[in-house]
Structures are given as C-alpha cells and as structure tokens.
Amino acid sequence: MGGILEANRADVHRDNYLTHGKTIRSWAFTVDHKRIAIMYMVGVLSMFGLGGIFALLLRLELITPGPTFNSDPTASNNFYNQMFTIHGAVMVFLFIIPSIPAIIGNFVLPIMLGAKDVAFPRLNLASLYFWAIGALFFVYVLLSGAIALIFDITLPGGFGLDTGWTFYTPYSTSASTTGVIPATLGAFILGFSSILTGLNFIASIHMLRPKGMTWFRMPLMLWALYSTALIQVLATPVLAITLLLLVAERALHIGIFDPIYGGDPILYQHFFWFYSHPAVYIMVLPALGVISEIIGVMCRRHIFGYNFIALSSIAIAFFSFIVWGHHMFASGQSPLMNAIFSLLTFSVAIPSAVKVFNWLATMYRGSIRLVTPMLYVLSTIFVFLIGGLTGLFLGSLSVDIHFHDTYFIVAHFHYVMMGVTLFALLAAMYYWYPKMFGRMYNERLGQIAAIIVFTGFNLTFFVQFVAGAQGMPRRYATYEEQYHIYHIISTVGSWVLGLGLVMVLFNWVTSLKTGKIAPPNPWGANTLEWQTSSPPPHDNFKVTPAAGDPYALRRWQFVKSNDPAVADGWELKPEFRARLEAAGPGHRVDHRDDDDEDGGSQPAVPMPG
Amino acid sequence: MSAIDPTAIPHAAAHAAAADDHHDHPPHLAHHFDTPEQQFDAAKVGMWTFLATEILMFGGLFCAYAVFRFNNPDVFRYSEHHLNTTLGAINTVVLLASSLTMALAVRAAQLGQKKQLCILLCLTLLGGFGFMGIKAKEYYDKYHHGLMPGAYNSYDRAGNPEGFQEHVLPGILGAGGHGEAAEHAVAEHGISDQSQTTYDAAPSDPEDITPAHPAEGTASQEGQAPGGAEETVDDAAAQVELNQRLSRIGPSYVDPHAGQSDAAKVRPNFAATTGVVTSQLPESHGVTYTDLSVKEQSNIKAFFSIYFLATGLHGIHVLVGMGLITWILIRSAAGAFGPAYFTPVDLVGLYWHLVDLIWIFLFPLLYLIH
Numbered sequence: 020m021g022g023i024l025e026a027n028r029a030d031v032h033r034d035n036y037l038t039h040g041k042t043i044r045s046w047a048f049t050v051d052h053k054r055i056a057i058m059y060m061v062g063v064l065s066m067f068g069l070g071g072i073f074a075l076l077l078r079l080e081l082i083t084p085g086p087t088f089n090s091d092p093t094a095s096n097n098f099y100n101q102m103f104t105i106h107g108a109v110m111v112f113l114f115i116i117p118s119i120p121a122i123i124g125n126f127v128l129p130i131m132l133g134a135k136d137v138a139f140p141r142l143n144l145a146s147l148y149f150w151a152i153g154a155l156f157f158v159y160v161l162l163s164g165a166i167a168l169i170f171d172i173t174l175p176g177g178f179g180l181d182t183g184w185t186f187y188t189p190y191s192t193s194a195s196t197t198g199v200i201p202a203t204l205g206a207f208i209l210g211f212s213s214i215l216t217g218l219n220f221i222a223s224i225h226m227l228r229p230k231g232m233t234w235f236r237m238p239l240m241l242w243a244l245y246s247t248a249l250i251q252v253l254a255t256p257v258l259a260i261t262l263l264l265l266v267a268e269r270a271l272h273i274g275i276f277d278p279i280y281g282g283d284p285i286l287y288q289h290f291f292w293f294y295s296h297p298a299v300y301i302m303v304l305p306a307l308g309v310i311s312e313i314i315g316v317m318c319r320r321h322i323f324g325y326n327f328i329a330l331s332s333i334a335i336a337f338f339s340f341i342v343w344g345h346h347m348f349a350s351g352q353s354p355l356m357n358a359i360f361s362l363l364t365f366s367v368a369i370p371s372a373v374k375v376f377n378w379l380a381t382m383y384r385g386s387i388r389l390v391t392p393m394l395y396v397l398s399t400i401f402v403f404l405i406g407g408l409t410g411l412f413l414g415s416l417s418v419d420i421h422f423h424d425t426y427f428i429v430a431h432f433h434y435v436m437m438g439v440t441l442f443a444l445l446a447a448m449y450y451w452y453p454k455m456f457g458r459m460y461n462e463r464l465g466q467i468a469a470i471i472v473f474t475g476f477n478l479t480f481f482v483q484f485v486a487g488a489q490g491m492p493r494r495y496a497t498y499e500e501q502y503h504i505y506h507i508i509s510t511v512g513s514w515v516l517g518l519g520l521v522m523v524l525f526n527w528v529t530s531l532k533t534g535k536i537a538p539p540n541p542w543g544a545n546t547l548e549w550q551t552s553s554p555p556p557h558d559n560f561k562v563t564p565a566a567g568d569p570y571a572l573r574r575w576q577f578v579k580s581n582d583p584a585v586a587d588g589w590e591l592k593p594e595f596r597a598r599l600e601a602a603g604p605g606h607r608v609d610h611r612d613d614d615d616e617d618g619g620s621q622p623a624v625p626m627p628g
Numbered sequence: 629m630s631a632i633d634p635t636a637i638p639h640a641a642a643h644a645a646a647a648d649d650h651h652d653h654p655p656h657l658a659h660h661f662d663t664p665e666q667q668f669d670a671a672k673v674g675m676w677t678f679l680a681t682e683i684l685m686f687g688g689l690f691c692a693y694a695v696f697r698f699n700n701p702d703v704f705r706y707s708e709h710h711l712n713t714t715l716g717a718i719n720t721v722v723l724l725a726s727s728l729t730m731a732l733a734v735r736a737a738q739l740g741q742k743k744q745l746c747i748l749l750c751l752t753l754l755g756g757f758g759f760m761g762i763k764a765k766e767y768y769d770k771y772h773h774g775l776m777p778g779a780y781n782s783y784d785r786a787g788n789p790e791g792f793q794e795h796v797l798p799g800i801l802g803a804g805g806h807g808e809a810a811e812h813a814v815a816e817h818g819i820s821d822q823s824q825t826t827y828d829a830a831p832s833d834p835e836d837i838t839p840a841h842p843a844e845g846t847a848s849q850e851g852q853a854p855g856g857a858e859e860t861v862d863d864a865a866a867q868v869e870l871n872q873r874l875s876r877i878g879p880s881y882v883d884p885h886a887g888q889s890d891a892a893k894v895r896p897n898f899a900a901t902t903g904v905v906t907s908q909l910p911e912s913h914g915v916t917y918t919d920l921s922v923k924e925q926s927n928i929k930a931f932f933s934i935y936f937l938a939t940g941l942h943g944i945h946v947l948v949g950m951g952l953i954t955w956i957l958i959r960s961a962a963g964a965f966g967p968a969y970f971t972p973v974d975l976v977g978l979y980w981h982l983v984d985l986i987w988i989f990l991f992p993l994l995y996l997i998h
Contacts, residue, residue: 129660134660135659135660136659136660137660138660138670138673138674139670139674140658140660142674214681218674218677218678218681219674221673221674221677222670222673222674222677223670225670225673226666226669226670226673227660227666227670252677252680252681253680253681253684254684255681256681256682256684256685256687256688257684257685257687257688259685259688260685260686260688260689261688263937263941264688264689264692264937267777267778267933267937270778271777271778271779271780271933272778272779272784273777273778273929273930273933273934273937274778274927274929274930274933275692275696275930275933275934280778280930281923281926281927281929281930282930283695283699286692286695290688290691290692293688558659558660
C-alpha cells in the first residue's frame with residue numbers, strides 16, 4: 020500500500036531533471052523543456068516583481084491628489100509618465116504574455132502529450148535566449164531613464180520611456196525625448212520569443228500526440244495552448260512590422276504615422292491594436308485552460324462539456340482578430356466602423372461565457388476540495404465574471420465613449436489580465452509545484468496567502484471602477500479631491516496585495532527544502548504528467564503511458580501516507596492497472612468503462628495535512 | 629499485490645527498452661521523435677508556420693502601402709517614372725530562375741545526387757547575388773537623384789530644400805524654361821514659361837490667402853527666370869521658406885485649370901486629397917508635379933519611404949536566404965544530405981520560395997501599377 024510512495028521517496032534522490040547535470044553549462048545550454056520552463060519561471064517572476072515595484076510606486080504617488088514624491092509638478096508628472104510606462108511595458112511584454120505558455124506550457128505540454136520533449140527543443144532554447152536578451156535590453160533602457168530621473172544623474176544610454184506601453188503616435192515619433200527607438204527594438208526582440216514558442220507548440224501538438232490521443236482526447240490545457248499558439252504566430256508579426264515602422268518614422272521621418280511628415284496617427288493605432296487585442300487573448304486563453312484542467316480534479320468530477328470548452332478556445336482565438344477597433348472608439352473612426360466593432364466585440368464574449376457555464380456545471384454536485392489551487396481557481400472565476408462583464412460595458416459603443424481613458428478601463432483590464440491571468444498562474448504554480456519540484460508547498464500558508472491576495476486585489480481594483488465611472492482619467496498623476504478616497508483605498512489595497520504575493524513567494528521558496536515529499540499524483544488527476552514521478556526524470560517517462568480520457572478520475576484511489584515526511588497521494592485502482600498494462604505503452608484504453616462524465620462525484624477525501 | 633509504480637518498467641517493456649538502446653537508429657533521428665517520417669513532418673509543419681508569420685509581417689507592410697495608395701493615388705502615377713521597370717523585371721526573372729534551381733536542388737538532394745545538388749545551390753546563390761546587385765544599382769540611382777527615404781528625400785521641400793533645388797526644381801522649371809511643367813503651362817494655359825502656376829501662385833503673405841495673380845506676383849516670379857542662377861536659387865529658397873510657412877496653416881489647392889478670378893485661384897482646402905482630377909486629363913498627359921496638390925506634393929517622399937521599406941525589408945530577407953543557402957552548400961559539399969535526410973535543404977528551399985513570392989507581389993505593386 021505504501022509501495023508507490025516509498026518508491027517515490029527514493030525518487031527524490033534518484034536521477035530527475037533537476038539533478039541530471041549540475042553545472043551552469045548544463046542549465047545554460049540545456050534543451051530540456053523542463054529546465055527551460057524553470058529558467059523562464061525565474062526570469063518572468065522577477066519581471067513581475069519589477070513591474071510590481073513600479074505599481075506600488077505609482078499607487079504611492081496617487082495616494083495624494085497633488086504631487087507626492089516631487090513637489091515640482093512638471094518633474095513629478097514626467098516621472099509619473101515613466102513609472103506607468105515601465106509598469107505597463109514590463110508587465111505586458113515581459114511578464115504576462117510569456118507567463119503561462121512559457122512557464123507552465125513549456126513544462127507541462129510535452130509531458131501531457133506523453134512525449135520526451137517539444138518538437139523543436141533547440142528552438143525552445145532560442146526562445147528563452149530571445150526573451151532574456153530582450154528583457155535585459157528593455158529593462159536597461161526603461162530603468163536607466165527612471166533612475167536617471169530619480170537621482171538626477173546621467174547614465175550611458177539612459178533614455179527611459181514615457182510614452183505609455185502603447186507607444187501612441189505622434190508623441191512617440193516626434194515629441195517624446197526618451198528612448199523610443201531602443202525600447203521599441205527591445206520589444207521587437209521579445210516578439211521573436213513569443214512567435215517561436217507558439218510555433219513550437221503548434222508543431223508539438225500536431226505531431227507528437229501518442230496513439231489513442233486524438234484531438235478530442237487531448238487535455239483542455241493543450242487546446243488552450245494551441246489556440247494561444249495560433250494567436251502568437253499570427254498576431255505577433257504584425258507587431259513586429261508596426262514597431263519597425265515606428266522606428267523608421269522616428270529615425271528617418273518616412274511619413275507614415277506622424278502628421279508633421281504627412282502620416283496618419285490613427286493608422287498606427289490600427290496596426291498596434293491589430294496585434295495587441297489578440298495579445299490579450301494570448302494572456303487569457305492559457306489561464307482559462309489552466310482553470311479547465313484544475314477544476315474537475317478538485318471537484319472529483321469529469322469536466323462538463325469538453326467539446327464546447329475545446330472549441331470555445333478556438334472560437335476565442337478566431338474572434339480576437341476581428342475586434343481590435345474597440346480600443347479606438349474615441350479615436351475618430353467612422354461611426355460605421357465603430358458600430359461594427361462594437362457588435363463584433365459582443366460576439367467574443369460568447370465563447371468566454373460558454374467556458375464559465377461549463378465550469379459551473381462541473382462544480383455542481385462535486386465534492387470540492389478547497390486546497391490552494393482551487394482557491395485561486397474560484398477567485399479566477401469570480402474576477403473573470405467581473406472583468407468580462409465590464410468588458411461588455413466597454414464594448415457598448417455609447418458607454419465606452421464615457422468610460423474611455425478613465426479608471427474604468429484600468430480596472431477592467433486589471434481584472435482580466437491580473438485577476439484572470441495572474442490568479443490562474445498562481446493556481447497553476449501551486450497545482451504543478453509538486454510535479455516540478457518533488458515537494459508539497461505549505462498548504463495552510465498557501466490558503467492564507469490566497470485569501471490575502473484575493474482581498475488585496477479586489478480592494479485595489481474594485482474602487483477603480485467607481486472612480487472611473489465618476490470620471491477619474493487614467494495616466495494622470497494628479498487629480499481632483501473628489502477622487503481622493505478611491506485612491507486611498509486602492510493604494511492600501513495594493514499594499515495588502517503585495518503582502519499576499521510576498522507570502523506566496525516565501526511559501527514557494529521555503530517549501531523547496533522543507534516541503535513534504537510529493538507523490539507522483541498528489542491530486543488524483545488523470546492527465547499523463549501525473550503518471551510519472553515527481554519531479555519527472557530527464558526524458559519524462561520510463562515507459563510512455565497509455566492515452567485515454569484525460570478526465571477519467573474514477574481510475575484513481577486515495578492513499579494515505581504512513582510517513583510524515585511524505586505527502587498523501589493517489590494511485591491507480593488495481594482493475595485499471597491491469598488494463599493499462601495489457602494495452603501497452605502509448606496505446607488507447609477503452610474509455611467506456613471509466614468515463615464518468617454523467618456520473619456523480621467520488622467520495623470526499625481528507626484535506627492534505 | 630504490490631501497488632503500481634508508474635515509474636517502474638513493466639517486464640515486457642524493459643526488454644524492448646534494452647533492445648532499443650542497442651539497435652542503431654538513424655543518426656539524424658532526434659531522441660524525442662519515434663520515426664524519421666514523424667521528424668520530417670514536424671519540421672515541415674514548423675517551417676510552414678514560420679512562413680505564415682513572415683507573410684503576416686509583410687502583410688502589415690502591404691497594408692501600409694494600400695492605405696497610402698488609397699489616400700494618394702496620383703502620387704503613385706507621378707512617382708512611377710522614378711522606378712526602373714526594366715531592372716525590376718530583370719530582378720523578377722532572376723529570382724524566379726533561382727527558385728527553379730532551388731526546387732531542382734531539393735530534388736537532387738532527395739535523389740542523393742550530390743554533384744547536382746551543389747551546382748544547383750551555387751546557381752541559386754548566384755541568382756541571389758544577381759538580385760542584390762541589381763537592387764544595389766537601383767538604390768544607387770536613387771541616391772544619385774536624391775531620392776533616399778524620409779528626411780533625405782529631395783521631394784521634402786521643407787526638410788531638404790537643397791535637395792529639392794538640386795534634383796526636383798530643374799525638372800519642373802527645366803533648363804531654359806523647357807521643363808515638363810513649363811511646357812504644360814504654356815500649352816494648356818498660354819501662361820508664359822516664366823510663371824509656374826502652383827509653384828508661384830502661392831500667396832506671398834501667409835495671412836493673406838488671396839492669391840498671387842501672375843501679374844501681381846512679379847516680384848517673386850521674375851526671379852524664376854532660369855537664366856539667372858543666383859536669382860533662381862535665392863527666390864527658390866524664399867519660395868521654399870514660404871511654402872514651409874504655408875504648410876503650417878493647412879494645404880491649399882491651386883487649380884491650374886481654374887479661371888482668373890482671385891477667389892478661384894487659391895482656395896484653402898484642408899480636405900484636399902487629390903490635385904487635378906487626373907481622369908480629366910488627356911490620355912497622353914502623364915501626371916506632372918504641378919498637377920498634384922500641395923498635400924500630395926509633400927507626400928511624394930512617403931512613396932519612396934514605402935518603396936525603400938518594402939524592398940529593403942525584402943532585401944534583408946534575400947540576404948538571410950543567401951546565408952542559409954551558403955550554409956546548406958557547405959553541408960552538401962561535405963555529403964550531409966541524401967534520400968534518408970534532406971530536411972534542411974527542403975526547409976531552406978521553402979524559405980527561398982517565400983522570398984521569391986514576396987517579390988512577385990512587390991514588383992507589380994511598386995513598378996507596374998500606374
């Protein structure tokens with residue numbers, strides 16, 4: 020009964036991907052997707068920290084209606100412009116767009132496919148290098164400007180950026196004196212990372228599925244990653260050419276975006292948002308895939324409406340390309356275009372709602388385990404509801420004219436980008452933490468931190484809806500007294516949120532050494548990554564497991580651990596073990612007997628200690 | 629019964645695994661693929677996806693072209709005579725031929741014909757060099773005529789007045805008053821070759837939008853006599869300075885076909901997009917500089933910006949392709965490719981075909997449509 024768990028205790032000392040090669044060279048030149056994922060994790064989370072620090076600084080500036088840091092209003096405003104640009108650009112380009120695909124996708128996708136690696140492992144490493152180089156470049160340009168401003172020194176190439184992360188023309192082409200060109204080139208380099216990762220995932224999902232795993236037998240995470248990859252591959256090149264044109268305009272005055280040289284600034288907005296709207300679905304789709312993965316497992320229920328959830332990911336990817344004009348309702352588009360984009364924007368809400376309804380149906384009559392990943396899943400659904408519905412407000416043309424460029428927009432996108440993507444990333448990190456590191460995190464600390472993060476997040480951003488509806492403009496460092504109370508609440512909320520996130524980080528780092536040893540399958544899930552050891556060996560599987568229904572949870576039974584140093588886990592029921600052995604590696608197992616899509620939930624299990 | 633350990637190797641599979649370790653699998657088969665066919669197919673999927681990204685990127689550029697062309701149709705009719713269609717056509721043939729040799733090279737690799745493969749790759753590379761050489765000549769010609777992109781363009785009257793005087797003005801005024809517009813003005817309007825309607829009829833005082841009647845503008849016009857080089861330069865400079873001030877109050881449109889009344893001479897037209905309605909001009913009459921509105925005149929340089937951006941970005945891709953072909957050539961000479969493994973040749977071939985395809989679109993859009 021304890022055999023599997025005792026065997027896995029030895030696993031920690033047995034060769035796994037973390038111990039396979041211990042030199043820096045073995046990490047820097049690895050083609051192992053798991054190591055690449057861990058390196059992405061360190062880099063991307065560091066960028067999150069950087070962006071977060073500037074968010075806290077921003078909110079500190081906003082806690083008083085007048086200038087807070089610097090009494091001179093012009094200097095204060097200039098600094099504020101740089102702060103929100105750094106915050107936005109770092110968060111969007113360096114954190115959110117890579118986050119779930121690069122960290123979770125890289126780690127989990129090949130293992131879910133029962134494969135040894137992605138289709139192009141060296142290209143995967145190249146993606147990482149592009150990200151790192153772009154990050155170094157971009158962060159240096161942005162930070163050096165901010166530091167030069169704060170300490171009143173000149174740094175070599177200390178340009179900074181104050182255009183906002185959107186680089187709107189004509190300010191960015193002619194009026195801004197900051198480093199628009201180097202910053203744009205940094206974003207250009209980062210785009211390659213995104214494109215190559217997407218390319219890799221598309222090829223992997225097409226070519227590396229095992230026998231028996233047809234498209235509609237894939238885990239939903241892979242559907243989400245595939246849709247994301249489609250967007251990455253098709254939309255990011257348009258950003259590439261837009262940035263090139265921006266650089267050419269600023270350097271050579273070619274006359275495309277800047278009216279002084281004969282150009283059209285609205286053309287820039289069209290180009291920019293043609294990429295940036297699909298980009299927000301790059302941010303959101305993998306997050307929704309994570310939710311689909313975790314929710315059934317934590318309710319001990321087969322996911323409800325698999326086909327609908329899978330196809331809704333593709334539908335979202337498709338619709339995301341035809342709604343970009345809703346960012347430009349107030350920019351002077353013709354009324355006809357405004358109306359068309361408004362109508363189309365409503366359509367993109369439909370597949371998103373399909374997902375939410377299917378999740379709710381999955382939870383219905385389930386036996387819900389409120390472990391930390393599940394707390395984040397529930398938080399995500401809650402904030403997705405708010406963020407998504409306010410998106411409908413903003414998609415309504417007449418309402419958006421009032422709300423455009425107010426804090427309502429700021430609140431909306433923080434609810435969807437931060438609420439959905441960040442919370443889902445946290446859920447995914449906690450869910451796959453045992454698999455990645457072979458240890459369980461501290462459950463109690465995780466739950467407390469989750470509640471603090473949720474509270475802080477809503478404190479920070481919910482009041483911004485109200486402030487925005489009452490007319491508080493965005494990107495303003497100073498404001499009227501009537502908005503003061505909202506900003507105070509929001510800033511205090513940001514401190515609570517920051518505290519919670521620090522607790523999360525503390526949990527992850529300390530559990531690396533002090534966490535209980537994790538079994539192969541701590542959650543009782545049926546996707547293929549849980550059928551190898553935690554952490555996985557260098558080439559993922561000793562024997563390619565059999566593919567079947569990824570959500571057939573009834574195969575698994577809960578096993579309590581006798582050893583206090585080892586966490587509880589799940590093992591295959593004996594009757595399924597025999598059938599899997601008979602089927603052989605990589606073959607499909609008849610699902611009719613274990614598909615409990617229409618069944619009730621399994622009995623409740625004790626909370627992990 | 630012992631609990632199942634998914635990490636333990638079932639008895640039967642252990643044998644197979646051991647056997648796998650000893651049998652020689654194809655040297656080019658990567659460890660994460662099961663068969664060479666799977667690896668090849670994956671490589672093709674990846675390459676086609678990459679080509680799709682390239683198409684999207686150039687698509688943005690074509691979009692910019694389309695927007696610009698829609699807004700300034702006459703600029704295209706005017707500017708096309710600066711492009712050498714013959715050289716462009718030769719480039720097209722060269723690139724098409726190199727695509728043919730590339731396809732044949734892929735076939736040679738599949739058949740294991742090493743010598744043919746190397747020869748064909750060399751020919752493809754030669755085609756690439758030829759293309760870039762002709763492109764260099766075209767660019768040099770543009771440089772010589774002061775038609776570099778952006779701020780260095782001679783059509784940028786305000787930003788580059790020296791270039792404008794040196795390269796564009798002679799074409800309008802002509803040596804001895806026999807330039808294109810001068811002849812046009814004489815033939816159509818009976819106006820003396822000393823006065824150029826659009827050029828001179830700009831008001832001398834920006835606040836005063838009543839026009840320069842040819843008779844009234846004599847002060848600036850006399851200086852236009854092509855014989856007096858110094859006066860031409862001085863007054864041309866003054867005119868340029870004037871136009872610079874004028875451009876800040878919005879474009880004004882002068883209809884060279886309008887009557888003599890003051891009001892009709894100059895009417896501020898902030899929404900003017902085209903100059904003369906070119907469809908009303910006789911067939912044989914090409915669009916001349918003075919037919920364009922002031923706004924379009926200032927947009928001519930954008931045509932060259934688009935030309936250089938599009939052909940420049942394409943040229944960079946040709947260079948990258950040439951580098952890839954060189955790499956493949958070296959590997960082919962070393963005997964790396966054969967019927968069992970020719971994937972890199974195939975993928976580089978696909979890239980080269982894409983580069984050719986983009987040129988097939990660029991050539992008519994830039995050189996042929998006018």
